[in-house]
Amino acid sequence: MWEEFAKIGKLAWEQGLFSSHGGNMSVRVGEKIYITRRGSMLGCISEEDVIETVIDGVDSNISLASTEIVVHREIYKRTSALAIFHAHPPLATALSMICDEIILEDSEGSYILKKVPVVSASKTVGSKEVANIIPEYLKEFKVVMLKGHGSFSTGMMLEEAFSYTSTLEHSCKIMFYKLSIGKKNMKKCEW
Amino acid sequence: MDYKLFHINLSSKEVKKINIHPSILKDYLGGRGLGVRLFFDFAKPEIDPFDEKSPIFFLTGPLTGSSGLLTGRFHCVFKSPLTGTIFDSSCGGYAGLHLKRNGIDGIVITGKIAKPSLIYIEGEKIKIESAENLIQLKISDRVKEVKKIYGDAVSYIMCGPSAERGILFSNLISDGRFFGRGGGGCLFNSKNLVAIIVKKVDKVNFEPIDRERFKYINDEIDKWLYGNPITSQGLPEFGTSVLMNLINELNLLPHKNFKEMHFKEADKISGEALKERVIKRRACYSCKVACGRITKSGEGPEYETLWALGANLGISDLDAVIEFNRLCAEYGVDTISLGGSISAYMELNSLPFGDKNLVFRLINKTLEAEDEGKDISLGSKRLAEKFGRKEVSMTVKGLELPAYHPKGIYGMALAYGTSNRGGCHLRAYMLAPEVLGIPKLINRKLSKGKAGIVIYLQNSHAVCDSAIYCRFLGIAVTDDYLSRLLNAFMGWDLTTVDYQRIGERIYNLERIFNIRAGFDKKDDFLPQRLTFDEYESMLNEYYIARGWNEKGEPQYKKLKELDLSWLLE
Numbered sequence: 001m002w003e004e005f006a007k008i009g010k011l012a013w014e015q016g017l018f019s020s021h022g023g024n025m026s027v028r029v030g031e032k033i034y035i036t037r038r039g040s041m042l043g044c045i046s047e048e049d050v051i052e053t054v055i056d057g058v059d060s061n062i063s064l065a066s067t068e069i070v071v072h073r074e075i076y077k078r079t080s081a082l083a084i085f086h087a088h089p090p091l092a093t094a095l096s097m098i099c100d101e102i103i104l105e106d107s108e109g110s111y112i113l114k115k116v117p118v119v120s121a122s123k124t125v126g127s128k129e130v131a132n133i134i135p136e137y138l139k140e141f142k143v144v145m146l147k148g149h150g151s152f153s154t155g156m157m158l159e160e161a162f163s164y165t166s167t168l169e170h171s172c173k174i175m176f177y178k179l180s181i182g183k184k185n186m187k188k189c190e191w
Numbered sequence: 192m193d194y195k196l197f198h199i200n201l202s203s204k205e206v207k208k209i210n211i212h213p214s215i216l217k218d219y220l221g222g223r224g225l226g227v228r229l230f231f232d233f234a235k236p237e238i239d240p241f242d243e244k245s246p247i248f249f250l251t252g253p254l255t256g257s258s259g260l261l262t263g264r265f266h267c268v269f270k271s272p273l274t275g276t277i278f279d280s281s282c283g284g285y286a287g288l289h290l291k292r293n294g295i296d297g298i299v300i301t302g303k304i305a306k307p308s309l310i311y312i313e314g315e316k317i318k319i320e321s322a323e324n325l326i327q328l329k330i331s332d333r334v335k336e337v338k339k340i341y342g343d344a345v346s347y348i349m350c351g352p353s354a355e356r357g358i359l360f361s362n363l364i365s366d367g368r369f370f371g372r373g374g375g376g377c378l379f380n381s382k383n384l385v386a387i388i389v390k391k392v393d394k395v396n397f398e399p400i401d402r403e404r405f406k407y408i409n410d411e412i413d414k415w416l417y418g419n420p421i422t423s424q425g426l427p428e429f430g431t432s433v434l435m436n437l438i439n440e441l442n443l444l445p446h447k448n449f450k451e452m453h454f455k456e457a458d459k460i461s462g463e464a465l466k467e468r469v470i471k472r473r474a475c476y477s478c479k480v481a482c483g484r485i486t487k488s489g490e491g492p493e494y495e496t497l498w499a500l501g502a503n504l505g506i507s508d509l510d511a512v513i514e515f516n517r518l519c520a521e522y523g524v525d526t527i528s529l530g531g532s533i534s535a536y537m538e539l540n541s542l543p544f545g546d547k548n549l550v551f552r553l554i555n556k557t558l559e560a561e562d563e564g565k566d567i568s569l570g571s572k573r574l575a576e577k578f579g580r581k582e583v584s585m586t587v588k589g590l591e592l593p594a595y596h597p598k599g600i601y602g603m604a605l606a607y608g609t610s611n612r613g614g615c616h617l618r619a620y621m622l623a624p625e626v627l628g629i630p631k632l633i634n635r636k637l638s639k640g641k642a643g644i645v646i647y648l649q650n651s652h653a654v655c656d657s658a659i660y661c662r663f664l665g666i667a668v669t670d671d672y673l674s675r676l677l678n679a680f681m682g683w684d685l686t687t688v689d690y691q692r693i694g695e696r697i698y699n700l701e702r703i704f705n706i707r708a709g710f711d712k713k714d715d716f717l718p719q720r721l722t723f724d725e726y727e728s729m730l731n732e733y734y735i736a737r738g739w740n741e742k743g744e745p746q747y748k749k750l751k752e753l754d755l756s757w758l759l760e
Contacts, residue, residue, distance in 0.1 A: 001639060029640045030736040080650070080691040082643040111414065139686035140671065156624070156644050159631040 001027070001034060006045040008085070008162045009036075013043030015166060017087040023150070024066035027083045027158055028076050031055050035065050035072055067126040071134055071152065078135035081154035085161035088150035089169035091176050092116070096145040102172065109171025116143050116151075116168055124149040143168050194221070194296045196229075196250075197317060199310060201382050202243060202302030206317045209299075217683075218754060221252035221296070223279040224657035224697040226268025227704060230277065231758075233301065236707035240272040241381040243303035249348065249387070250297035251287045252659030253681055256476075257397050259405070260412050261661035263288055263476025267348075270708070271373040272381075273359045273528070273570050274589040274613040277704040278373040281656060283475035283483075284365025285391075286346040292392035304383045309349075311341065313390035322385035327352050329521040330364055333386070341388050349386035350376035351523020356560035358568040360528035360591075364520070367490045368475070368483075372590065373612065376523050400682030408676045412668050416479060419667040421627065426482040426663065427472065429462030431494035434594075434622075435502075436461045441626065441635075443599045444502055445592075447544045448534035449585045449720060452596045456507035460497045464509050480663055492516035492526070498594035499530025500554075504537070505545030515554055522558045528570055529557060531591025535571040536563065539578045585721065587614030588705075588714050597721045600625050602633075602641040604722075605729050608715045609645065611701035619648035620662060629666055638725035642733035650694030657697060696753040699737075699745050703758055712743045 005025065017023065023042050026035035033053050036042060040049040053061040053069065055076050062069065072084050095102050102116040117137050121129045124146055134152050137144040142164040143153040151168060155161035194216055196209045211225075219225045226248040230236075233246040247269040254262040265287025271278035290298070294315050309322040325333045330351045337347055346366055354361040354376035361376030362369045379385065399405035416422045425433040438444045439457035446454040458464065465484065473483030473490065483490060492500075492512060500506065500515040519526045533553050536542070542549060556564030566574050571591050575584035585592050590613025597604030602621035610618040623629040624644060633644070651670055655662060658677055665673075674687045705714075715730055716722065734741060738749045750756050 027640060028643055030642065030732050079688050080647055082640075082647060111418070139688040142669075142671070155630065156647055157631055157633055159633075163631065 002045065002047045002050040004158055005034075005036065005050050008158050009042035009045045012085075012087060012162060012166070013041075015169065017089045017165060017169060018042060018150075019088065023087040024068050024072075025083070025085045025158060025161070026066075026072045028055070028081065033069075033072060033076065035069060037064050038066050070126055070128060071131045074131035075135045075138055075152070075154060079138050079154060081138065081161075082156050083154065083158040083161040085153050085155075085158065085165050086150060087165050089165060089172070091172035092145055092168050093148065093150055095172055095175070096147045102145065102168070104168070104171040104175075105178075106171050106174045108167055109174070112167050113142055113164065113171070115141075116145055117141055118145045118147050120147040194225075195294060195315075196297045196299065197295060197315075199298060199300045199317060199319070200302045201300060201304040201308070201319065201384065204304070204319055216253075218693065218696060220654065220657035220693060221255070222250050222266035222657040222659040223268060224653060224693065225297070226250050226266060226279055227277055227697060227700050229299065230268065230270070230704070233299065234270075236270070236277070236704040237709070238270060240270040240275070240378060243382065244301055245270055245378070246299050246301045247375065247378050247382075248297060248299045249287070249290070251291045252657055254658050254660055254677065256288050256291040256395070257399065257680055259409055259477065259660065259676055259680065260416060261475075261478050261480065261664045262659065263478060264659050264661055265290070266656060266659060267363060267370045267375055269373070269375055269378055271612070272377045273374040275708055276588055276612050276710065277701050277708070278375075278612045279656060280363075280370040280373055280375060281659070282363075282365050282368050282370045283478075283661075284346065284348070284368040285476060286348045286365045286387065286389045288476050289346045289389045289391050291397070292395040293390065298387075300382065300384065302382065307383050307385050309386040309388055310384070311388045311390075325349075325385045327355060330523055331521060337386065337388060341390075344391040346389045346391055347386055348389075349523075350379040351521065353522040353524045353558060353560075354380035356558075356568070358524055358557065358560055359570045359573070360525040360532070360568075362523050362525050364523055367473075367520075369525070372525050372527065372615070374525075399680040401679040405676065405679035408672060408679055412664070412672055412676065413479070415667040415672070416664075422480050422663060422667045426480050429466060430469075430472075430482045430484040432462035432465050432484070432492070432497050434462070434494045435497055436463065437626070438595065439502070441599065443596045443626075444498065445585075445594060445596045446502055447505060448503070448538045448583070449592070449596060449718075450538075452599055454502040454505070454507075457502050459507040460501040460509050460512055462494075465492070465497070468509065468513065475661070478661065480661075482663065486513055488513050488517040489520055491520065495594050496526040496530075499527045500550070503530050503534050503594075504550050506547050506550055508547050511547045511551070515550070518554055518558060524558065527593055528591040529554065529567075531585055532567045532569075532571040532574055533557070535575055535583050535585065536567050538583050539575065539580060582719050585718055587717060588612075588710065590614045592721075595622065597717055598723055600635045601638050601723070601725065601729065602635070602645055604717060604726060605641055605645050605733060606649070608717055608726070608730060609649070609733055611698065611705060617662060618652060619645045620652065620665070621645060621648065623648070623666065627666070630669065638729050639732070642729060642736045645733065646736055647691070649698050650691050653694035653697040654690050657693070692753070696755060699749065699753055700755060700758075702739075702743075702745060703750075703755070706744060715743060
């Protein structure tokens with residue numbers, strides 16, 4: 001199973017979806033969660049970077065699991081997700097600071113995601129407040145942005161969850177280019 | 192929200208309208224879910240399927256008849272005489288649509304009438320009339336007779352002569368489309384019922400509560416159907432037989448009663464080959480995909496038939512398979528069960544695979560239920576038991592397995608084992624993630640973690656069969672589109688997680704039905720020939736993920752969580 005984590009982690013790192021030690025991801029297998037180790041580098045995951053823990057209750061592996069385990073557990077308890085991908089995509093995170101929801105306008109984004117809600121919390125890392133808010137939105141949306149922090153996306157499998165964040169960031173990039181260029185800078189050509 | 196269900200008691204010839212509490216509709220939607228829920232009100236799961244009190248339901252879903260794309264299907268629910276499990280079957284014929292346009296959401300039939308009869312429905316008037324003139328006729332002649340009396344503007348559900356001959360895998364047919372699998376035709380015969388005739392009604396608009404939103408989501412779904420190569424090209428071009436070459440190349444095509452996983456002549460009976468024989472395509476109501484194929488011999492064959500009566504038996508003569516399919520349609524038998532039972536018979540008697548004249552003879556003998564055909568007509572499980580060689584039957588819970596070899600596709604293997612209606616690929620269509628890459632491709636031979644995906648799809652498909660929309664819609668769009676579509680139509684505000692919960696409720700209720708009907712953990716295993724080392728651990732993982740005990744039984748906590756604690760009262 002860790003090979004799948006390594007594959008997705010490497011691709012996400014190459015896409016710039018988080019910093020060297022940012023982000024985390026997990027899959028659900030029955031009542032267990034396999035989640036990335038706290039402080040692991042998702043771009044080069046090895047076998048010992050994937051930690052097995054329980055959804056409900058406490059076990060010793062909790063000390064090794066990602067800081068966001070509290071959010072992952074709550075998502076698994078309250079949604080039908082089988083995989084979670086959490087990242088810090090720069091453009092989507094920037095937009096989350098100025099929008100209440102991100103409406104995707106390009107073809108890929110509008111087909112796959114349509115819009116992504118942005119939620120706020122006073123404490124944004126590993127917090128129970130975040131764990132309480134995020135799952136509600138993931139019942140209806142494939143990705144949700146935590147204002148100024150990053151994305152949480154879910155799926156039946158890790159690759160699916162990853163793909164939604166990848167689509168979000170790509171669409172935000174297109175939106176950024178569009179806004180940067182501006183219509184007034186486009187020249188007409190009568191060729 | 193009102194659901195007009197009519198109870199037709201053939202013994203007393205009474206017709207009664209039954210009120211269904213709105214909360215039941217919100218908990219079970221319609222179709223399959225509503226059928227299994229209402230079964231408990233009519234009879235106990237222990238009932239003999241041939242007992243005259245055993246009910247058979249024909250139920251539409253909230254979306255049936257709407258302008259929602261691919262929502263033209265309806266469901267039949269009963270206890271199967273072939274498997275002894277709860278059974279539901281989906282059909283693309285038009286009778287469901289016209290039932291609804293006549294102002295009827297569903298009917299349930301119990302009892303037994305002295306002489307062969309049919310039910311005629313026009314508006315909310317339901318009459319029981321003689322059908323003695325239809326007995327022993329082939330389906331096409333039955334249809335001609337019906338139209339002679341009732342005119343062309345009728346839709347029908349009927350059994351074929353196979354039901355009167357006691358063939359346990361006799362199907363029901365509606366307007367040329369089958370209620371596949373499980374032996375619903377036999378139940379008709381046990382009640383002396385031959386057909387249900389529904390007067391066609393011109394367009395009736397079933398308006399969504401949120402019309403604007405419904406249209407918006409339906410248009411979005413249309414974009415996906417158009418953009419997805421499977422729903423816009425593969426299925427329209429080749430029908431379901433698009434799978435033949437694909438499955439064979441992956442070494443997943445069962446051959447010689449599942450002894451082998453590849454048929455070297457599969458391309459001769461593939462979608463590409465069939466295309467040359469197709470004279471037109473056929474679509475269900477509100478469908479743009481049109482996966483139905485019509486050859487000069489009639490509707491079909493579908494992929495599963497090309498496999499069951501072709502690749503599985505070593506037959507690569509496409510015209511022969513088309514003819515076998517025509518015979519099955521005329522007599523009203525299930526092609527997968529027939530092919531599975533014949534292949535078991537051939538193995539039991541060391542008969543050669545690949546001999547089309549032999550297969551032709553065995554099919555004819557089965558359809559007439561004479562000589563060796565009498566044994567085959569019992570289905571593969573009873574046939575193998577009669578020969579004292581249970582291991583030769585490629586079934587789960589008595590249902591002949593379909594066209595994907597479980598040794599090469601582990602998620603599908605678990606889906607076969609845990610299917611509530613017996614070995615079936617449609618309870619959790621694992622072909623989507625394991626072959627077609629929907630939503631993403633996963634390793635077919637990975638065992639760990641597959642249980643969760645199987646459960647997700649089982650729950651999701653239970654909603655699909657209750658709402659009701661076609662399984663192929665799920666190929667093009669994710670569940671959230673369908674939740675939003677249903678919400679807009681019904682004026683509800685449920686999330687995709689709420690719908691998963693509805694699916695889970697239906698699946699658990701079906702499981703309880705089967706447990707009470709006498710099934711247990713041993714019935715969740717595959718035939719010895721098809722099992723593999725990891726299977727039992729996958730099954731245990733499945734039970735844990737379902738929240739069931741180690742015997743595969745839902746416990747009080749789970750039942751309470753799903754609002755099923757009434758089962759314990």
